Amino acid sequence: MHNEDPNAVFTGLLLHWHENNPRPMPWKETLDPYRIWISEVILQQTRVHQGWDYYLAFIKKFPDNKTLAQSSLADVLKAWEGLGYYTRARNLHKAAKKIEDELGGKFPQLYKQILSLPGIGPYTAAAVASFAFNLPNAVVDGNVIRVLSRYFGLDGNGDVGILKKEISEKADKLIQLSPSSAFNQAIMNFGALQCIPHKPDCTKCQMNKACFAFNHMRTNDLPPKKKKILRKNRFFIYCLIHHKKGIFIEQRTNRDIWQHLYQLPCFETDENWSTDNLPVFLKEKMSKVSLSEKIFHQTLTHQNIFARIIVLHTDEPLETKTDTLRYSEPNNLHKFAFPKLVLNILQQQAII
DNA sequence: AATTCGGGGAA
DNA sequence: TTCCCAGAATT
Numbered sequence: 001m002h003n004e005d006p007n008a009v010f011t012g013l014l015l016h017w018h019e020n021n022p023r024p025m026p027w028k029e030t031l032d033p034y035r036i037w038i039s040e041v042i043l044q045q046t047r048v049h050q051g052w053d054y055y056l057a058f059i060k061k062f063p064d065n066k067t068l069a070q071s072s073l074a075d076v077l078k079a080w081e082g083l084g085y086y087t088r089a090r091n092l093h094k095a096a097k098k099i100e101d102e103l104g105g106k107f108p109q110l111y112k113q114i115l116s117l118p119g120i121g122p123y124t125a126a127a128v129a130s131f132a133f134n135l136p137n138a139v140v141d142g143n144v145i146r147v148l149s150r151y152f153g154l155d156g157n158g159d160v161g162i163l164k165k166e167i168s169e170k171a172d173k174l175i176q177l178s179p180s181s182a183f184n185q186a187i188m189n190f191g192a193l194q195c196i197p198h199k200p201d202c203t204k205c206q207m208n209k210a211c212f213a214f215n216h217m218r219t220n221d222l223p224p225k226k227k228k229i230l231r232k233n234r235f236f237i238y239c240l241i242h243h244k245k246g247i248f249i250e251q252r253t254n255r256d257i258w259q260h261l262y263q264l265p266c267f268e269t270d271e272n273w274s275t276d277n278l279p280v281f282l283k284e285k286m287s288k289v290s291l292s293e294k295i296f297h298q299t300l301t302h303q304n305i306f307a308r309i310i311v312l313h314t315d316e317p318l319e320t321k322t323d324t325l326r327y328s329e330p331n332n333l334h335k336f337a338f339p340k341l342v343l344n345i346l347q348q349q350a351i352i
Numbered sequence: 353a354a355t356t357c358g359g360g361g362a363a
Numbered sequence: 364t365t366c367c368c369a370g371a372a373t374t
Binding site for chain 1: 353355359360362363
Binding site: 039040041042043044045046047048050051085087088091118119120121122123124127139141142143144184185188189191192197198225226228 | 371
């Protein structure tokens with residue numbers, strides 16, 4: 001008997017592909033919603049390879065929700081150091097405390113309740129709901145958008161909002177036809193391994209027969225391309241102030257990148273590296289010290305950060321006008337979370 | 353609806 | 364270089 005329902009054909013082929021293409025990951029070995037939640041947050045906009053070791057270290061340090069809730073935010077941020085999108089770590093901590101304080105320490109088991117936790121959006125809520133509780137909520141991530149856009153020829157008329165809605169509705173239909181956990185795993189793996197963004201090998205694809213993009217030579221323009229983002233150049237002067245046995249660090253608090261992380265005292269300047277706006281106590285020393293020749297660099301999604309450093313030694317008492325500035329001896333620096341750029345500087349300067 | 357949050361891997 | 368990654372929150 002032939003089953004010609006396109007949706008059923010798709011899921012049948014997909015699950016068959018999945019059986020022949022296992023992709024083991026540490027977080028797939030558990031049904032613990034806490035661990036699944038942690039893994040999914042780590043994987044937000046983050047490749048599996050990049051998140052792998054962070055996940056293992058994170059659940060080793062914070063093995064359950066109660067441990068996470070009772071830990072300090074500083075410790076959580078430290079575990080996140082280098083991973084990026086640090087709001088994830090702060091929301092993780094906030095949600096853990098909410099679960100302990102308001103939900104009796106029990107991870108919520110309904111999609112809407114999961115969705116209401118800070119840092120959990122539609123994707124992560126569906127992932128936890130399906131993987132931990134076998135609920136029929138379809139995940140919609142970059143993989144799913146790409147796979148369904150190509151296979152069913154969905155483009156949202158070029159509008160990303162409409163496209164996402166179309167994909168979501170299609171995924172909700174499809175997931176009814178199979179075990180939800182297997183479907184979600186399968187479609188993401190398929191997108192990551194076979195239906196890849198650039199030049200997928202469609203001739204070898206087991207699902208090409210009814211694939212719209214393959215049959216219409218549209219794999220290159222489905223899904224529609226995101227519009228390019230332009231990067232802004234920024235120029236930081238970091239001050240490495242050796243004071244007695246330690247150095248000074250400060251916490252970033254502005255509505256800006258790297259919020260709540262630490263850095264060397266920093267002064268932003270222009271493309272000419274003007275030192276006109278440096279504080280007086282530094283200007284007075286500029287006759288003896290100077291900007292480093294070396295320029296450190298870090299590319300972010302919307303910004304290009306360039307940094308040079310000023311190194312100075314002083315044992316004079318220093319006025320610390322802000323409560324974000326603190327003094328640390330080298331042995332204590334491991335307690336603070338730094339952005340990658342600052343880590344590179346500290347390493348290059350043999351501080352850590 | 354558009355922007356802004358990191359950092360890295362692959363081509 | 365460019366694209367985009369098991370997205371979410373804010374504007």
